Amino acid sequence: MKSDAYLVSKYNVPGPRYTSYPTVPYWDEDSFSVTGWKESLIRGLGFRGTCAERSQFNDKRPSISLYIHLPFCESMCTFCGCTKRITKNHLVEKPYIQALLKELGMYAEIIGHRPLIQQLHLGGGTPTFFSADNLEDLLIGIFEIADMADSVEFSFEGHPNNTTQEHLKMFSRNGFKRVCYGVQDYNETVQKAIHRIQPFENVQRATIDARAMGFTSVGHDIIFGLPFQTQEDVINTINKTIELMPDRIAFYSYAHVPWIKGNGQRGYSEEHLPSPKQKRMQYEIGKKKLLQAGYVEIGMDHFALKTDALYKAQQTGNIHRNFMGYTSSKTDVMIGLGVSAISDSWYGFAQNVKTLKEYYELLRNDELPVMRGHILTEEDLTIRRHILNLMCNFETSWEDNNQFFQELPNVLAQIKELERDGLISIESQKLLITNKGKAYVRNVCMPFDLRLKRKKPETQLFSMTV
Numbered sequence: 001m002k003s004d005a006y007l008v009s010k011y012n013v014p015g016p017r018y019t020s021y022p023t024v025p026y027w028d029e030d031s032f033s034v035t036g037w038k039e040s041l042i043r044g045l046g047f048r049g050t051c052a053e054r055s056q057f058n059d060k061r062p063s064i065s066l067y068i069h070l071p072f073c074e075s076m077c078t079f080c081g082c083t084k085r086i087t088k089n090h091l092v093e094k095p096y097i098q099a100l101l102k103e104l105g106m107y108a109e110i111i112g113h114r115p116l117i118q119q120l121h122l123g124g125g126t127p128t129f130f131s132a133d134n135l136e137d138l139l140i141g142i143f144e145i146a147d148m149a150d151s152v153e154f155s156f157e158g159h160p161n162n163t164t165q166e167h168l169k170m171f172s173r174n175g176f177k178r179v180c181y182g183v184q185d186y187n188e189t190v191q192k193a194i195h196r197i198q199p200f201e202n203v204q205r206a207t208i209d210a211r212a213m214g215f216t217s218v219g220h221d222i223i224f225g226l227p228f229q230t231q232e233d234v235i236n237t238i239n240k241t242i243e244l245m246p247d248r249i250a251f252y253s254y255a256h257v258p259w260i261k262g263n264g265q266r267g268y269s270e271e272h273l274p275s276p277k278q279k280r281m282q283y284e285i286g287k288k289k290l291l292q293a294g295y296v297e298i299g300m301d302h303f304a305l306k307t308d309a310l311y312k313a314q315q316t317g318n319i320h321r322n323f324m325g326y327t328s329s330k331t332d333v334m335i336g337l338g339v340s341a342i343s344d345s346w347y348g349f350a351q352n353v354k355t356l357k358e359y360y361e362l363l364r365n366d367e368l369p370v371m372r373g374h375i376l377t378e379e380d381l382t383i384r385r386h387i388l389n390l391m392c393n394f395e396t397s398w399e400d401n402n403q404f405f406q407e408l409p410n411v412l413a414q415i416k417e418l419e420r421d422g423l424i425s426i427e428s429q430k431l432l433i434t435n436k437g438k439a440y441v442r443n444v445c446m447p448f449d450l451r452l453k454r455k456k457p458e459t460q461l462f463s464m465t466v
Contacts, residue, residue, distance in 0.1 A: 012466035015442045021384040026451040027374035040348030044333045063118035063149045069338035071125040079194045083340035101141040118149040122156040132166040160206040168213040180219035187233040220246040224282040225254040227272040234282045247308040252301035255463035348375040394433040414447045
């Protein structure tokens with residue numbers, strides 16, 4: 001049996017997190033067009049015929065997911081890799097909401113009927129930067145354009161410091177049952193380094209308040225591998241988290257990519273970060289404590305109680321992964337609204353422009369604010385299914401002819417090394433990731449990533465896998 005130190009040394013390489021396949025750096029932007037994106041959207045919804053003909057089938061509408069990116073934050077968190085706009089001017093709220101609703105209206109026109117929303121997630125940025133009243137105006141506006149499915153999963157990302165009871169009451173009466181709070185770490189030195197100061201008492205208050213308002217799933221995000229973070233810090237953070245017993249936990253690795261994310265991640269140097277070996281120990285001790293507390297490992301970096309919908313979705317095979325992370329239900333189409341938001345039609349991806357100026361200007365001109373995208377080939381679709389299987393269920397199969405692809409024999413030959421190291425088990429027409437291999441799921445996916453294999457990046461594009 002290979003030691004953890006050996007595996008960390010061998011497999012700690014740059015690699016994608018596979019929120020999509022192909023990954024964004026490998027999108028074929030040259031052949032992409034907004035027209036092609038619209039066509040892929042209609043294909044993803046399973047519609048045929050003209051816009052007028054589609055409007056006659058409201059009773060057969062497929063449901064969609066809606067992701068809304070709210071980019072504003074009052075201060076910069078240096079660990080964050082999201083598109084954000086730092087400001088204390090709350091007059092930006094209403095114009096942005098108006099723009100979001102216009103963008104949704106444009107998608108409704110393309111689809112040809114009122115969208116039927118099954119999943120709705122508000123991310124950021126800091127969604128609770130917005131006042132409760134303005135957020136409710138946004139929700140009211142959405143359902144003046146769209147309809148709510150019979151069974152819905154509505155959620156938002158909350159900052160423990162500024163999520164108020166008014167926010168929670170408003171979200172609750174509008175159908176939201178899930179909230180995720182960014183915790184990261186409770187050590188003050190670490191918090192100062194990442195510019196995210198929030199005492200345990202604030203997280204405790206926000207968690208208790210959410211449950212009192214009827215939220216059935218409260219999540220906490222915890223990060224390991226942060227600057228100045230020690231194993232003792234991780235243990236302390238996990239212990240405090242277990243005191244509150246959130247329903248699900250994202251326990252993930254800090255992605256140090258200052259060459260991509262700019263000056264925000266240059267407030268400290270690599271020497272302030274835990275070594276790969278220390279980082280892996282932080283994960284292993286944290287994982288051990290979570291499992292002992294009754295959590296179950298779900299996909300990559302996620303844990304849930306057995307009472308949570310995410311665990312139940314994994315047990316039934318309904319768990320899904322997209323740009324919103326892991327979800328307990330799946331729609332074939334996800335529309336992303338707002339700056340930098342990414343949409344997914346299953347057959348194609350489209351990402352919005354990243355600046356407010358461009359976003360507002362394109363909408364004023366009645367143009368979708370799309371800056372780039374990718375239309376998947378048949379090979380892409382096959383590989384996407386394999387990678388989703390591995391990321392969600394820790395296994396994949398090629399028993400079905402639709403899951404076979406020409407380069408599969410070469411892939412299987414390449415991953416023999418992973419099998420020798422005890423990370424996977426290969427059967428006649430099936431691949432299983434072992435318990436030890438779950439921490440290296442990104443490494444298991446990479447041999448399937450044909451676009452990555454065919455064109456190795458000249459510069460480092462991805463964070464390290466360990």
